[in-house]
Amino acid sequence: MTDVSISNITHKSQSARDLTINKVGQIRAINRRMRILALNALIEAARAGELGRGFAVVSQEVRAISDEVEGLSLALEEEVAAEIDALATMAGEIAQSAQGQRLVDLSLNAIEIIDRNLYERTCDVRWWATDSAIVDCAGGAEASACDYAASRLAVILRAYTVYIDLWLCDMNGTVLASGRRDRYAVEGRNVADAGWFRSAAKLATGDDFHAEDVRREPLLDNALVATYATPVRMRGEARGKSIGVLAIHFDWEPQARAVVEGVRLTPEERARSRVLLVDANRRVIASSDGQGVLEERISFDTKGRASGVVTSGNRTTAFHATPGYETYRGLGWYGVICQN
Structure with a gap:
């Protein structure tokens, strides 16, 4: 239910209440006139003496009816007002519930966008870990192979702007190649103590990956990153021997x-x-x-x-x-x- 329809219900309930109070007010006004007439009739009956006794009885009955009408009008006002108040309260609760559900839906939308984005990152790391340049570098760690792997990682970074850097590490945690070697001096640094490295090194197959919670990476100027890692395996086979670890650092903050x-x-x-x-x-x-x-x-x-x-x-x-x-x-x- 939209805010507009809720507003209409609230407005209509208030209008109905106002109308009811107005009608009850009119009934009371007529009732007051009846009482005045009954009082005047009693006065005239008293003046008439014995001849006015029957008229006095009628006058008293009119007053009794007037009292009943007054009681009914009060009860009607209270009852209808209570029902209208209940309706207004219900409308408010519906509005609050509808708004709350809308906010929940928007919260879901936000987390779903992130999930779909990060799913793609898990695909990237598993795919790139099978690239022949990455496998060759991890398998031999020769300078020429590492240079070529770094150049391949740089090509990826030019196309995938959502990453800060990509690192290829040996099984001891030493960074062999990086995609932004001109910006971050990480090659030769050891990351064996990093949680993402330890977790990725233990993964069973090439279909597995490790996703690290958002953190600041000291080797990337304390940038906020979401790191995804998987082992590089011999010949790029899913169940081949682990010979290195590929880590991709998602540029978290702007995304x-x-x-x-x-x-x-x-x-x-x-x-x-x-x-x-x-x-x-x-x-x-x-x-x-x-x-x-x-x-x-x-x-x-x-x-x-x-x-x-x-x-x-x-x-x-x-x-x-x-x-x-x-x-x-x-x-x-x-x-x-x-x-x-």
């Missing part, structure tokens, strides 16, 4: 910002809303206002639900868990919209 800023809120809503992506620990990894990234945690109780709305005071938090996409199941992230 995620475009998603959270692109959520379709009205200008009025945008002024009082924050669109967020948060990780499984509720840590902010993207924010439409640019605040709190990797520093702020958003508290909301899902109550075991994949999606929903949490209201506290004048603050509404709508959320939707990552649904994943194809072979990418996500990392437990959420799309979130906080609105005052």
Whole structure:
């Protein structure tokens, strides 16, 4: 139900209430006139003495009827007003529910866009790990082979602008080749202690990959990255022996910002809303206002639900868990919209 239709219901219920009160007011006005007439009749009956006794009885009956009408009008006003108030309350609840569901849908849209984007990254890393230049470099680590692998990685980066850098490492964690060797001096550096390297080195087949949570990479000038890694295998075969690790560093900040800023809120809503992506620990990894990234945690109780709305005071938090996409199941992230 749209905000316009909800507004119409509220407006109509208020109009109906006003009309009812007006009609009840008219009944009371007529009733007051009847009482005045009955009172005057009693006075005249008293003056008439015995001849006016029957008229006095009629006058008293009129007063009794007037009292009944007054009671009915009061009851009618209270009953109808209560029903109209209930209708207005229901309309408000429907409006709140509809708005909450809309925010949930927008939260889902944001996380789905990210999921589909990151699914493509998992495809990239598994595909590029089978490139002959990458396999040859990991298998021999000769200078000429590493130079050629670096040139191939540079070609990829010119076409895929969503990456900061691509690294080919040997099984000891030493970076053999990188796509932006002219910008980042990473070749020869050891990354064996990195979580993504340790996890990727243990993967069973070439169909597997490791997705790392968003973090800052010191070797890339502390840029925000989402790293995807998979082993390079002998002859590029899915079940071949692991001879290296390919890591691709997704340029997280501009890509995620475009998603959270692109959520379709009205200008009025945008002024009082924050669109967020948060990780499984509720840590902010993207924010439409640019605040709190990797520093702020958003508290909301899902109550075991994949999606929903949490209201506290004048603050509404709508959320939707990552649904994943194809072979990418996500990392437990959420799309979130906080609105005052």
